[in-house]
Amino acid sequence: MGTTMTASRPFPPPPPRDPVSAPPGVPRLYRAVNGRRLGGVAAGLADYLHLPRWVVRLGFILLSFASGMGVLLYGAFWIVLKVRPGERENPRRAAIEYVVALAAGAIVLLANARTLPLGWWFLPSLLACFGAALLWRQASETERDRWRRLSRTSLTAGAFDRVGLLRMVAGVTLVLAGGVFILAQAGISAVGVGLVAMLVTVAGIGLITGPWWLKLVHELSEERRERIRSEERADIAAHLHDSVLQTLALIQRNASSPREVARLARSQERELRTKLYGAGVPNGQFGAALHAVAAEIEDTYAVTIDVVLVGDAALDARLEAMVAAAREAMINAAKHAGITSVSLYAEVSETEALVFVRDRGAGFDQDAIGPDRQGVRGSIIGRLERNRGTATIKSKPGEGTEVALKMEFS
């Protein structure tokens, strides 16, 4: 074994990373091909953990004295780990080493199966090791990355500050104490003592791994939140694409027509505000209905309507008539006043509803309006009067127009 190795360096440089399967900063665990003594497991692990190789090797050797655990672990790693993509092993040598490793594993297994009390620990641990290895191999790339990140950030970070170290020492002590208890009482039928020993052991394990579990739970909920956030982002991006980008394209094509540009921009602004703040969504309220007709007129006549609303009420037949009259007033302003902006003010209290539609446009002489002008007389004044309201129109040539609608609640 180890015939082709070069001198092992205590601090190997970080291995070059596979640019496709591992993003920079996320090293993956591989069996080393260069500088290995046996299967490359210890060397690969050392590279991955940024530890000197001899430390990892010593760890495996020491673990091997614990009923051969090191040997089995090594074997398990050997089986599940791949070599780095792009590197190739000598296939014949690999096969020989494989057989040697399997044989060693079998010997350790058989030797331990017969010895008590560690024997009955042995098979479960072995199964657990292989189970974990299998899980690791089956897990998707993202899952592996998450586990790696979790173990790194929680276990090591927790262990290497002062509190973490104390916790770790206390936990290990408790586990050892529990184990000694169990071993010492193994022959005696002292159920109570056994129970205490078990509790002590469980407490120790809890102390050691508790932070890791907490962190795991925390990270999982964090991840769920992150997923929701990214879904929201995707939703907003889709919306922006469907509406804002389309509008911007239209604006560029209509750049020579200021009125059209203003109309497009205004319409997009309104839509975005509705999306962001939920205003103007039809909800059976007076205010929302006014917003809706104002939007319709803005789009049709390329004017800006500033809607100011104080109070609100549920729409009924009378308020609907008021909205319709306000719509006529706004259309008149948009069509005849020769302006680009109209003010709409509406106030609803418990006793009355008021609507004012005002423009600073051409204005007109009220006496000069013929009876044929149905727009004002029929659809504004008449409509309000039929619904027990009043409509007054104030206008002078050159001074703009204001239509005031008033309705008292009985």
Add this chain to the structure above:
Amino acid sequence: MTSHEPAGRPTVVLVDDHAMFRAGVRAEIGQSVDIVGEASTVAEAVATIAHLKPSVVLLDVHLPDGGGPAVLAAVRAQAPDTHFLALSVSDAAEDVISVIRSGARGYVTKTISGADLTDAIRRVAEGDVVFSPRLAGFVLDAFRDSDIGPVPSADPELDQLTPREQEVLRLLARGYSYREIGAELFISIKTVETHASNVLRKLQLSSRHQLTRWAADRRIV
């Protein structure tokens, strides 16, 4: 809208995190006012305003590291003669009320025309108050209920609008200028201005607890 011309061109600092918007404003009003400085963050704004002490600050409500209220809180003591005019794309009541209560003398939206903005800057520079129709609507709405909350007010006068003030606000909300309001109510422009600044004072000092709650509840545009 004021009756007299200002003594000189007002000096202005622009605070907005969008460079494109600052450039647009500069191009539009740079002819009629002196834009002496620009800032894009709260920290920059505080340093610039404290150093230049302009007559007017055009203040964006939303900045990446805080916002208009944060600038006002940090710099008002250092530049007591500087007036602030809030300028924002947001029409949310929450934003409007918070920046006015922090000490701004007016609030206009970014869609305002260059001429109207220049006019608003002049008026704020002279110590007047600038109520856009929407701000007037917000104030009317906020002071509408007679209920002033469980805590008895220290100064009940601050918690109510007088009928005259309500009339003025209603006309402002309908899009009337101060001059037109004066003509409508048969009062002088000066009186209209006084009513407007009284309303602003009440808006800033009132302890009506539901003023803030109302603004927060009402996420309308």
